[in-house]
Amino acid sequence: MTRRGSVPATPGARAVLNGDRRALARLITRVEGRDPSVVPTLRSLYPRTGRARVVGLTGPLGVGKSSLINALLQHLRAEGHQVAVVAVDPTSPFSGGSVLGDRIRLDRRADDTGVFIRSMASRGHSGGVAAATREVVRLLDAAGFDVVLVETVGSGQVDVEIRDIASTSIVVLVPHLGDEVQTLKAGLFEIADVFCVNKGDLPGAESASRDLLELAGLGPGREGWRPKVVTTSARDGTGIAPLWAAVNAHETYLDSDGRRAAGERRRLGHELVELVRERVARDLEERLDSDVEVGTLLDQLATRAIDPYVAAERLFATLRADPTGPKE
Amino acid sequence: MPRPAKASPIRVLIAKPGLDGHDRGAKVVARALRDAGMEVIYAGLRQTPEDIVSAAIEEDVDLIGLSCLSGAHMALFPRVLALLRLQKVKDVPVFAGGIIPDEDARKLKKLGVRAVFGPGTSLEEIVTTARAIARRAQ
Ligand code: B12
Ligand SMILES: Nc1nc2c(ncn2[C@@H]2O[C@H](COP(=O)(O)OP(=O)(O)OP(=O)(O)O)[C@@H](O)[C@H]2O)c(=O)[nH]1
Ligand SMILES: [Mg+2]
Numbered sequence: 001m002t003r004r005g006s007v008p009a010t011p012g013a014r015a016v017l018n019g020d021r022r023a024l025a026r027l028i029t030r031v032e033g034r035d036p037s038v039v040p041t042l043r044s045l046y047p048r049t050g051r052a053r054v055v056g057l058t059g060p061l062g063v064g065k066s067s068l069i070n071a072l073l074q075h076l077r078a079e080g081h082q083v084a085v086v087a088v089d090p091t092s093p094f095s096g097g098s099v100l101g102d103r104i105r106l107d108r109r110a111d112d113t114g115v116f117i118r119s120m121a122s123r124g125h126s127g128g129v130a131a132a133t134r135e136v137v138r139l140l141d142a143a144g145f146d147v148v149l150v151e152t153v154g155s156g157q158v159d160v161e162i163r164d165i166a167s168t169s170i171v172v173l174v175p176h177l178g179d180e181v182q183t184l185k186a187g188l189f190e191i192a193d194v195f196c197v198n199k200g201d202l203p204g205a206e207s208a209s210r211d212l213l214e215l216a217g218l219g220p221g222r223e224g225w226r227p228k229v230v231t232t233s234a235r236d237g238t239g240i241a242p243l244w245a246a247v248n249a250h251e252t253y254l255d256s257d258g259r260r261a262a263g264e265r266r267r268l269g270h271e272l273v274e275l276v277r278e279r280v281a282r283d284l285e286e287r288l289d290s291d292v293e294v295g296t297l298l299d300q301l302a303t304r305a306i307d308p309y310v311a312a313e314r315l316f317a318t319l320r321a322d323p324t325g326p327k328e
Numbered sequence: 329m330p331r332p333a334k335a336s337p338i339r340v341l342i343a344k345p346g347l348d349g350h351d352r353g354a355k356v357v358a359r360a361l362r363d364a365g366m367e368v369i370y371a372g373l374r375q376t377p378e379d380i381v382s383a384a385i386e387e388d389v390d391l392i393g394l395s396c397l398s399g400a401h402m403a404l405f406p407r408v409l410a411l412l413r414l415q416k417v418k419d420v421p422v423f424a425g426g427i428i429p430d431e432d433a434r435k436l437k438k439l440g441v442r443a444v445f446g447p448g449t450s451l452e453e454i455v456t457t458a459r460a461i462a463r464r465a466q
Contacts, residue, residue: 022417025388033336097337097362101370103383110378117386121337121367 012041016143017048021116024143028118031139032132042135045142050264052084052141055247056166058128058152058159058191063172064198065151066105067234068243073106075240076147077114084116084145086136088129090153091121098122102151116145128152128159134271137165163191164270167263168250170194170243173212175204189216192227193250196243200231225253280319293318338462341389343371343380345408348398353425353447357393360451361458377407381415390463394424394441401428401436409440421461425449 015023030038057065069085076083087102100119108115118136125131129152137148150166152159162169171192188195195216197209209231216227228246232239254260287294297314300306342358344351351373358368369387371380384392392412394405405424412420424436425445433444442461445454 022385022388022415025386029336029339029388091367092362095363096365097367099358099362099368099370101372103369104372110376110382117383119367119369119387 007040007044009044010041012038013044013142016041016045016139019113019144021113024116024139025118027139028136031135032120032123032130034132042138045139048142049138050141052137052146052148053168053247053251054137054141054148054150054166056150056152056162056169057172057196058162058169059154059172059196060177061154063154063174063177064234065154065172066102068170068172068196068198068232068240069102069149069151070106071232071234071237071240072149072244073108073115075244077112081147082114082145084118084137084140084143084148085151086118086120086133086140086148087151088120088122088133088153091123093124116140116143122153127161128154129161129165133161134165160187160191164267167254167260168193168247170196170247172196172198173208174199175202175208177208189227192216193225194243194246195227195229196239197229197231198234200238201233201235205231225250283319284315335464338366338391338458338464339369339387339389340366340391340393340458340462341369341371341380341384341387342393342395343375343383344373344395345375345377345380345404346396346398346400347374348396348400348426349373350397350426351395353397354393354395356451357395357425357454360455361393364455364459366458377404377411380408381411381417384412384420385415385417389420391458391461392420392422393458394422395426396424396428397426399427401426402432405436405441406439419463421463423457423461425454 009017012023012027016027027038027041031042057069059065066087069087073083073085085106087100089098089100089102091098098121100121103117103119106117108117120130120133120136122130129150133150137150140148150162152162169191171188171194173195175197195212197205197212199205209229212229216229228249230239230243230246232243254263294315297306297311301308301311340361342354344354358370361368369383369389371383380392380394392408394408396404401424409422412422421442422440423443424441428436428444428446436444443457
């Protein structure tokens with residue numbers, strides 16, 4: 001049975017579906033490198049995606065995101081889940097390099113094929129993830145991991161883009177983060193489905209979670225959902241089961257009244273716009289140097305015969321009239 | 329999907345096998361490689377050879393760097409090389425550093441470790457070597 005619009009599986013896609021971890025890892029590298037030759041494989045895997053629970057963990061530097069992922073890993077493996085982790089760290093704007101250190105916190109048996117951990121550098125992308133994070137998550141989904149945990153950069157800013165990738169987002173905070181919570185507040189409730197007050201073994205955790213509960217109660221609640229507040233200690237394992245229960249509660253909420261489908265539609269909409277934007281930008285940049293029509297527009301702009309707004313409209317009109325049509 | 333603006337950075341795994349707690353050198357090397365524009369997956373202390381090989385596969389690195397100052401290098405490094413062969417990872421080179429007597433360094437190189445550096449090696453030399461031997465040399 002072939003679905004309409006489905007694409008024959010490429011050798012890369014077949015390897016991933018057969019559980020070949022090296023093939024998966026190499027495919028991820030090519031997706032990260034924005035290698036266009038990988039598109040047929042991504043296309044053929046797309047029908048196999050959309051099954052994984054994608055859970056984001058975001059929050060300021062050093063609050064324990066990786067340690068929590070480690071604790072969740074143990075919990076989820078014990079429940080029989082296949083778990084993938086994508087941990088994003090910042091790229092240095094000066095050297096273009098980065099040290100990806102989240103793996104230090106992740107203990108797992110080397111021979112446990114039910115776990116796959118991948119570190120990613122942000123490569124200049126803002127928003128707390130890398131440009132390719134969504135596609136990498138999708139590959140892991142296709143590979144059969146039913147839970148994908150995504151750790152954002154943890155810049156101290158609110159890493160909003162996780163909303164476009166994860167179906168449930170956990171905002172991790174720690175006791176005595178008063179001022180930081182104040183500055184984050186505006187964005188916090190846009191993101192948080194679950195607040196996690198980690199380092200609950202340290203003093204002040206109780207009052208921090210009380211404050212958050214109060215804040216969560218004051219807010220409008222996103223789409224009728226009031227964020228849950230859970231206190232944890234990744235150090236001694238306290239609160240990990242309740243944390244996952246809170247994630248599940250949100251996922252169950254999404255399953256009611258078609259909310260999941262609506263959220264998915266919104267995320268796909270953003271992705272579609274982004275893909276078209278990339279495509280159009282690439283097209284136009286190429287034409288900037290070679291196209292006679294564009295050359296004329298540029299000449300007219302330079303001599304002030306026309307203004308940039310009119311030029312943009314004319315250029316856009318040529319795009320709409322492009323007779324080459326959609327390409328397979 | 330847009331074309332890459334430039335070639336993807338070299339990805340390097342830096343790990344400390346065994347129980348050795350001397351991690352200063354490994355961290356210094358990790359930072360130097362980062363400053364040279366590479367993506368360094370720092371796996372940290374107490375890694376088994378199995379951990380190191382499975383991390384190298386998942387992270388699809390172009391180079392593996394091992395650091396050992398405890399004297400256990402002859403037990404640990406060859407095991408990493410053997411496991412790589414077992415997993416059919418043939419194109420990912422290994423280099424190393426720490427307190428490694430010359431004679432051991434020679435033996436390790438015979439076994440396939442591409443370069444071995446001792447105390448006082450300049451970071452420049454390490455970076456140059458990394459660039460030259462990485463799978464996707466740049
Ligand atoms: C600082 C130090 C410590 C610190 C470590 C702090 C830390 N977090 O790293 C402390 C005080 C904790 C410590 C403890 C011990 N130490 Co100590 N320590 C040293 C010392 C003085 C310097 C090491 C160092 O940090 N150098 C600076 C870094 C930058 O240099 P480096 O690691 O050599 O790295 C360079 C190169 O080797 C290379 N390199 C290193 N790794 C890698 C990896 C790659 C991929 C590459 C390409 C290159 C590379 O590049 C780096 C830059 O040039 C050395 C002596 C010495 N001169 O080396 C002893 C030494 C390593 N320690 C030693 C010992 C015995 C111990 C203890 C067992 C002592 C004890 N009895 O308690 C404990 C064990 C601790 C443990 N858990 O493992 C011995 C080891 C003997 C041996 N191998 O046969 C040494 C050699 C001292 C000696 N002469 O006896 N130590
Ligand atoms: N006391 C205590 N310390 C913790 C807890 N969870 C994490 N830590 C410590 O906090 C530090 C940072 O933990 P990570 O898990 O690396 O935090 P992170 O948020 O992933 O950090 P970045 O990725 O650098 O932003 C480490 O020293 C951990 O041991 C906890 O529940 N209690
Ligand atoms: Mg982390």
